[in-house]
Amino acid sequence: MVEHDRSNFEVVMKKLIALFTKIFPRQTLIRFSALFSFLIRPFYIGKKVECPVCGKHFRKFLPYGYGKAMDNRLCPKCLSLERHRLLWLYLKEKTGFFTDNLKVLHFAPEQPFLKRFRALKNLDYTTADIDSPIADLKIDVTNIDLPDNQYDVVICNHVLEHVDDVNKAFSEIKRILKPGGWAILLVPINPNVDTWEDPSITDPEERKRCFGQYDHVRQFGRDYVQVLEKAGFTVDADRLYYELTDEQRKRMRLARPGEELIYRVIKSL
Ligand SMILES: [Zn+2]
Known part of the structure; x- marks a missing residue:
């Protein structure tokens, strides 16, 4: 992915994730988390960050919550914070x-x-x-x-x-x-x-x-x-x-x- 596509993609993703966490009860999110993380992972391939819980590497972690400080937080595989x-x-x-x-x-x-x-x-x-x-x-x-x-x-x-x-x-x-x-x-x-x-x-x-x-x-x-x-x-x-x-x-x-x-x-x- 070229850089501007990537940042557009992240803006859309951030909005989607914020929308999901607002609309759906947490239990629904948990139920579909495996599917969600399966779909999202191809966009986060990389070596820059590492999750000790699932042992996987990624380009970065997913955003979670609101605002700039909320970037790079959630593991795309196991959803760890x-x-x-x-x-x-x-x-x-x-x-x-x-x-x-x-x-x-x-x-x-x-x-x-x-x-x-x-x-x-x-x-x-x-x-x-x-x-x-x-x-x-x-x-x-x-x-x-x-x-x-x-x-x-x-x-x-x-x-x-x-x-x-x-x-x-x-x-x-x-x-x-x-x-x-x-x-x-x-x-x-x-x-x-x-x-x-x-x-x-x-x-x-x-x-x-x-x-x-x-x-x-x-x-x-x-x-x-x-x-x-x-x-x-x-x-x-x-x-x-x-x-x-x-x-x-x-x-x-x-x-x-x-x-x-x-x-x-x-x-x-
Ligand atoms: Zn993980």
Whole structure:
């Protein structure tokens, strides 16, 4: 493709993707994601970027979201975003997730991970969601209908900013973890503020302005480690992102601002 065709193509693609994500519910998008990525991939052939989740190379990643800062984000093959790629590397480099025999409960499982985690023979892997039809269990994270001390690992990313009673969610996650078990609890973080919420803010527009999205009920901030410690966890805010080279960070596009740390919490023995 010549350069101007390519940029025209990208403008059209960006509009189409924005339109799709606006019109269709997320579950519909997920259902058709395999077809979508199959159709789009021929236009992204190249070696410049690499996705550690699916292991493929591309000319660049797809745009996602709005505006210029939203360029070069979404993997055309597995639909990973920056935070998925960093978490994948973290699990691989710094935990036994891909090798140890672990009983795992994964809340609101991210599309790029779902079938890859399910295929790991070392895991006893269960997914949970409050309303997704593709999850194994229908569970509210603030009221988990499962016995105590069951899981080696809980993964619950980009959920806690949606739940009304976050302390209930923390205590339920802690309750179902085995002593010594750990959880990955990633949330959107605004590094310029302390964590805050206001239950009287219910208008979607107002929530978007205050908390970053129409269905978020709080904004987590620079004190997230203390928030987790207050919930009774030992906290490991991992700095893998900073341990990688500039070249690796650029090639794999690993974090947006506020996403550089991996928050792993551990239930004491
Ligand atoms: Zn990928």
